[in-house]
Amino acid sequence: MLLSVGFFAGMDTMIKVLSPYYPALEIGALRGAASLPIVLAATLLRGKIQDLRPVRWSLHLVRGVLAIIMLGSFIYALRLLPMADAYALFLAAPLIVTALSVPLLGEQVEWRRWVAITVGLAGTLVLLKPSTANLATLGALAAAAAAVCYALSALMVRVLTRTDTTASMVFWFMAMVTVFAGALAARSWVPVRPEHWSLLIGVGILGALGQHFVTEAFRHAPASAVAPFEYTALLWAVGIDWTVWAHPPNAQMLTGASIIIASGLYLIHRERRGQPAAVIAEGNVPP
Numbered sequence: 001m002l003l004s005v006g007f008f009a010g011m012d013t014m015i016k017v018l019s020p021y022y023p024a025l026e027i028g029a030l031r032g033a034a035s036l037p038i039v040l041a042a043t044l045l046r047g048k049i050q051d052l053r054p055v056r057w058s059l060h061l062v063r064g065v066l067a068i069i070m071l072g073s074f075i076y077a078l079r080l081l082p083m084a085d086a087y088a089l090f091l092a093a094p095l096i097v098t099a100l101s102v103p104l105l106g107e108q109v110e111w112r113r114w115v116a117i118t119v120g121l122a123g124t125l126v127l128l129k130p131s132t133a134n135l136a137t138l139g140a141l142a143a144a145a146a147a148v149c150y151a152l153s154a155l156m157v158r159v160l161t162r163t164d165t166t167a168s169m170v171f172w173f174m175a176m177v178t179v180f181a182g183a184l185a186a187r188s189w190v191p192v193r194p195e196h197w198s199l200l201i202g203v204g205i206l207g208a209l210g211q212h213f214v215t216e217a218f219r220h221a222p223a224s225a226v227a228p229f230e231y232t233a234l235l236w237a238v239g240i241d242w243t244v245w246a247h248p249p250n251a252q253m254l255t256g257a258s259i260i261i262a263s264g265l266y267l268i269h270r271e272r273r274g275q276p277a278a279v280i281a282e283g284n285v286p287p
Contacts, residue, residue, distance in 0.1 A: 001217040001229035007210035009236035012078065012087075013244065014199045014206070019079040021193065025185035028071035030192070032178035034204020035211070039171045051167040056160060060169075063156045064176025068184070070149035071177065073142040080139030082247050087237035089143035091260060094227035095120050096151035098267070101223045104155050113224075113270055116263045120231075123259025126252065154214075154223060161219035170211045224267075231264035 018027055054060050077086040095117045101107040160169055217226045234257050241247040
């Protein structure tokens with residue numbers, strides 16, 4: 001999960017550079033199209049083309065729809081907000097994953113971890129400098145929508161890993177993003193500038209790597225155990241905002257970030273202690 005977050009942070013940096021020049025859904029389609037050859041080539045080199053066969057089509061399709069909403073919303077948020085602010089709202093996703101893992105996956109979350117979830121949400125609000133006007137901006141609403149879609153998609157990955165291979169999930173995720181986003185963006189398609197092709201290749205490589213590792217993460221651990229590692233994205237966002245766009249973190253941002261990271265570390269600590277709340281029996285997960 002740590003590798004995945006790092007790759008996605010690099011990808012998001014390139015997407016933010018591209019976002020003023022192209023519609024959000026076009027960037028989503030180009031991201032998927034750039035990643036597909038990499039996933040396909042890696043599968044062919046291993047001689048396991050059969051791994052691409054999807055088993056649960058319905059979940060793949062729903063995940064594809066969620067991906068379109070998530071990518072379009074988050075790219076739009078990156079266009080309007082500093083990277084750290086967009087990430088701050090998006091970082092509600094791990095908390096949503098943990099909360100929804102109870103009714104949707106049958107995982108159990110003890111009261112101490114519910115407290116940590118509440119504290120994490122409070123930290124997000126501190127970091128965002130909440131006000132009615134701030135939370136009502138289109139960029140903030142777009143980032144929040146992306147967080148909800150990501151959380152639902154992550155829970156589907158946890159279920160899909162029981163029947164489908166990682167290669168299948170990554171390939172069909174990218175394929176659906178390419179087709180769905182491309183169809184929606186066709187009417188307003190903007191020709192790609194020659195100087196942007198290198199960025200698009202970078203987006204494809206980092207996106208494929210990030211998608212592979214996040215799928216593997218949810219394959220090997222309960223959703224509520226993996227999701228808190230998303231908090232490291234905030235460190236990437238603050239560092240990138242500072243070095244690339246000269247947006248240094250202020251005291252309020254650092255305070256909120258500290259609260260969020262502390263709540264995430266506590267959740268990880270509970271998992272490492274082997275509490276029953278972090279353990280999910282294979283038979284308790286609904287098909």
